[in-house]
Amino acid sequence: MEKPYFRKDLLSTLEGKTPARIPVGTFTTAPVLDLMDLSGAARPEADSQPEKMAVLAFSQYANASFETLRYPFDTVVLGEALGCTIDPGTKARTPAVLSGPLDSSSVVPELPADLLERGRIPAVLQATEILREKAGSNLPLIVGMEGPADLATYLCGATRFLKWTIKRPHIITRLVELCTDACILYARECLKRGADVVVIADAVSSPDMISPDAFRSLIKPGMARIPKALGGGKSVLHICGAADSIIYDMAECGFDGLSLEEGIKDLKSAVHTAHEAGAAVIGNVSTSRTLFAGKPEDVKREAFECLQMGVDVLAPGCGLAPETPLKNLKALVEARNEFCGRK
Numbered sequence: 019m020e021k022p023y024f025r026k027d028l029l030s031t032l033e034g035k036t037p038a039r040i041p042v043g044t045f046t047t048a049p050v051l052d053l054m055d056l057s058g059a060a061r062p063e064a065d066s067q068p069e070k071m072a073v074l075a076f077s078q079y080a081n082a083s084f085e086t087l088r089y090p091f092d093t094v095v096l097g098e099a100l101g102c103t104i105d106p107g108t109k110a111r112t113p114a115v116l117s118g119p120l121d122s123s124s125v126v127p128e129l130p131a132d133l134l135e136r137g138r139i140p141a142v143l144q145a146t147e148i149l150r151e152k153a154g155s156n157l158p159l160i161v162g163m164e165g166p167a168d169l170a171t172y173l174c175g176a177t178r179f180l181k182w183t184i185k186r187p188h189i190i191t192r193l194v195e196l197c198t199d200a201c202i203l204y205a206r207e208c209l210k211r212g213a214d215v216v217v218i219a220d221a222v223s224s225p226d227m228i229s230p231d232a233f234r235s236l237i238k239p240g241m242a243r244i245p246k247a248l249g250g251g252k253s254v255l256h257i258c259g260a261a262d263s264i265i266y267d268m269a270e271c272g273f274d275g276l277s278l279e280e281g282i283k284d285l286k287s288a289v290h291t292a293h294e295a296g297a298a299v300i301g302n303v304s305t306s307r308t309l310f311a312g313k314p315e316d317v318k319r320e321a322f323e324c325l326q327m328g329v330d331v332l333a334p335g336c337g338l339a340p341e342t343p344l345k346n347l348k349a350l351v352e353a354r355n356e357f358c359g360r361k
């Protein structure tokens with residue numbers, strides 16, 4: 019591979035250093051149909067077969083020129099391993115949770131001893147080894163997983179989760195503890211097998227879903243345990259929506275980077291707060307409005323705005339819609355090239 023600096027640049031960015039060039043890629047899911055067609059690896063097989071998962075992940079670099087290999091392509095792997103029933107989805111539809119083991123029980127189980135052997139976890143671990151071999155030390159492997167609040171919601175259902183945060187917070191505390199332990203165990207194994215960065219994606223932690231106070235008292239203590247438990251492995255926290263009111267708390271959790279969505283109201287001050295705490299900012303071109311529905315020139319315009327606001331890694335704000343056109347992913351890379359060329 020001819021460009022050995024992508025991994026080095028990304029890792030030094032997450033260490034708070036200034037890289038040779040601002041990295042461009044994705045920290046959120048990116049299984050777009052164009053990449054499935056070009057690579058010959060499509061879901062649902064690429065969600066559970068390690069070789070296909072690796073091929074589709076690698077196509078982010080090979081076909082879109084992204085400087086990250088982000089996988090797997092859904093955020094229910096841990097939920098499935100902890101007993102949720104899953105709809106496996108189709109080529110254009112992401113796997114989703116149908117029901118969870120706490121839908122009709124309030125007894126929080128223990129962390130299963132064989133967690134790493136359950137569901138599709140072995141497939142993700144094997145894909146990690148394949149990708150490490152394929153990428154050598156040149157491209158960074160970014161493994162994503164659902165965070166503690168999302169996982170808790172899968173286990174007991176969204177309605178119960180939101181009700182319990184108010185009426186039975188002691189159950190939520192126990193449940194989040196279990197889910198945090200599951201994230202840590204799985205994340206550590208991914209890093210051991212060769213992943214460079216773990217992304218914890220937690221949509222339910224967003225102020226759009228639970229109050230900032232509920233995040234601080236019920237989720238944050240567990241969330242802050244994750245980066246410290248990874249033995250020096252890099253970690254990034256992604257929280258969706260208008261996360262402005264919890265940016266300080268997110269930064270305080272100790273992740274190396276924060277991945278933010280376009281829902282952020284004041285990106286400039288979010289960047290400032292993150293940098294003060296030593297976290298890089300990743301984002302945040304709109305996946306729905308711009309990358310999915312816009313033209314390449316719209317992508318470039320918005321990418322320039324993000325770069326001017328000081329993002330450290332240019333990336334989509336959240337998971338990409340399967341129908342997102344490849345030319346818009348390429349426009350993201352071109353925008354970074356032009357921006358860095360000008361500076």
Ligand SMILES: [Zn+2]
Pocket residue numbers: 221256257258259279335336337
């Ligand atoms: Zn998101």
